[in-house]
Amino acid sequence: MTDTSGTTSSTRDMLIDAALYLFGTKGFDATSTRAIADRAGANVASIAYYFGGKAGLRQVCIETVASRIKDVLAPFDRAPWPETPEAARAQMHATLQAFVEFIVGAPAASNFMDFILRELSEPGVVVNYLYNQIVLPRHARYCALWSIATGQPAESEDVKLTVFALIGQVIYFRLAGPVITQRMGWSAFGPKQIKTLTRVLSQSLDASISRNHT
Amino acid sequence: MTDTSGTTSSTRDMLIDAALYLFGTKGFDATSTRAIADRAGANVASIAYYFGGKAGLRQVCIETVASRIKDVLAPFDRAPWPETPEAARAQMHATLQAFVEFIVGAPAASNFMDFILRELSEPGVVVNYLYNQIVLPRHARYCALWSIATGQPAESEDVKLTVFALIGQVIYFRLAGPVITQRMGWSAFGPKQIKTLTRVLSQSLDASISRNHT
């Protein structure tokens, strides 16, 4: 396997993937460096060698996750800016669908969604980094879309809260996944379930936009 | 202070409160038994004496939280069953308002809301206990209310998911509190902010009910 990027990073990447999985499923404090090394098929000392220590590995995990999420969301950020309320509404629906598929469905991205949710609950530099890199620019854009669709001022308290509620719904279906699937009688969030969920949330979005449309 | 219940439980209760706070803010694994004992003004060995160990204390915390939450929600569970769509809609609004005040505002209940959210993310016996004691009976009731308000079948997939989305919004505002208050330019979720949030979520609820009302 030749490495065209210029650096040899096989075990380094293995360590990041292992840490992402273990931090996400068990939590940072509950994960030992030995467990990470074992899962990566590497040695304990390699963590200090590559990342300076456990804390450094966590920081690299955060940056990796932020980078990957930005890659996934990039197409939607580059979508042409809508000029009619109908176009704005359509773009919000498309974005919502992508959100649900990515956040709730996440067959491959499962590792770092769990990681993010764990980090989100403890305030600090981590949350601030994710906030500035991911949340704020996206939230501002969706507020602007909402404004175009409804005519309400984009930076009003009501619009900002409404958009947060919209995002929150999706996040919650991921967070409370086990409880929800049990109640629904589902074994997991498969393609069929994601489709149903997307339809329900889309209807709710439509109802809110219509209601607020002047 | 006389104890009419028959058992002396002062230090025991102090330990539970301390554990609830520390497990909730820092997480179970990141909390040492020494930190719990210090905060409770008790000795490390008292944890083993009363609860058998750290794991036993966690289990007692779970049961305590479930019990307190049921006490808070009891008045709403005992509300008279509505007979008209309008009455059902009104009861859903009242319940939503109570939810927001309790879950997001939670000035006193802050300790065990954080605790719950941490436990919620790791599947196992804990989640199952909370699910059967708290989530399932409440969710079923709200589905029935929704059914009365809209005419849709209470146990349909769409209604169940809609009610989960409704609950999820509120939970999310608690979970992502730091990020949201920062974006809103708020210092915290005070009474004024709670009122604004309740109004926005109520409008969203109304829009969905109206849209689905046959």
Add this chain to the structure above:
DNA sequence: GTCTATAAACAGATAGAC
């Protein structure tokens, strides 16, 4: 019931051979 002292296991970090 409450405490001190300590045991036994485990954590993260590091030194140095190869």
Add this chain to the structure above:
DNA sequence: GTCTATCTGTTTATAGAC
């Protein structure tokens, strides 16, 4: 770059005095 061996501190749990 990767490994073994080890250092140092901290963890939970427990034995036993009072």
